[in-house]
Amino acid sequence: MVTVHCLIAIAASLNWPLHQLDVSNAFLNGDLLEEIYMSPPSGLRR
């Protein structure tokens, strides 16, 4: 939070633009390095 605070304060005093982005479904982006198995939920058809 201190970093966020500082960044906003610096942007204010140097008149820098502040932009915001939002990543949709961020967590679906990760690649798995380890082996993980799960049983498919019941009702799921291939």
Next chain:
Amino acid sequence: MCRLHKSLYGLKQVSRQWFSKFTKVVLAAVFLQSKADYSLFIKRDGISLTILLIYVDDILITGNNIESIKGLKQFLHTRFRIKDLGDLKLFLSIEIARSKKGIYISQRKYALEIIKDSGYLGAKLVEFPMEECRLSNTGELLKDPCIYQRLVGQLIYLTITRPDITYSVHILSRFMHEPRQPHMVAALRVVRYLKSAPGQGLLLHSNNSLHLSAFCDSDWAGCPVTRRSTTGLLCIPWKFFNFMEKQKAKDSFLIKCGS
């Protein structure tokens, strides 16, 4: 049984995998990762400076070169599905408003939520958050400590833009493990204080020079429970004492103090 190739919501690995993927992509765009805060990435190119800060899936971008910021956005668009929210308005429930004077940050909605949750929307206002600290380990224990713990937790988050309640919240959080009736009364007094100005926040002036100032003070043997001294420390990135950037208060372990 199926083997997973990509991460899914609900996996415990998911947040780490997402962050490591994001880091790889940003580092490939010749950004440097800060050693002080791993979620901060900085790119220097001559006099152009671009700064990226990420919090889970929320990204904040700033810098002195608008072209470089646009370039960074385009680059990220090619790698992830990203929504461009334009100028910063709301970040982690902090409301941000910009004018010529500077940037005003507040947590008005969050403060109102706390007041509403405590059922104090119609309560009488108080002008200061806490009476002189006389809280001690006496009084009736609360039947459900969770209510107190949740309230103080919310107040702690509110101190981001409300340094005026930092001291009171710091005192209240000393009793988190074993809250008693007088502590709850004191916590609800802070809520009533909030009600007098829920939109109060911090104005970060645009005409300030970036100088780091630090202040400290101490209260000798001020704690009624332990007779310990309390020290406070405040760091602000301005020359003037017109707002508080960061406040820390902690008990010193001095029981005796030489004069």
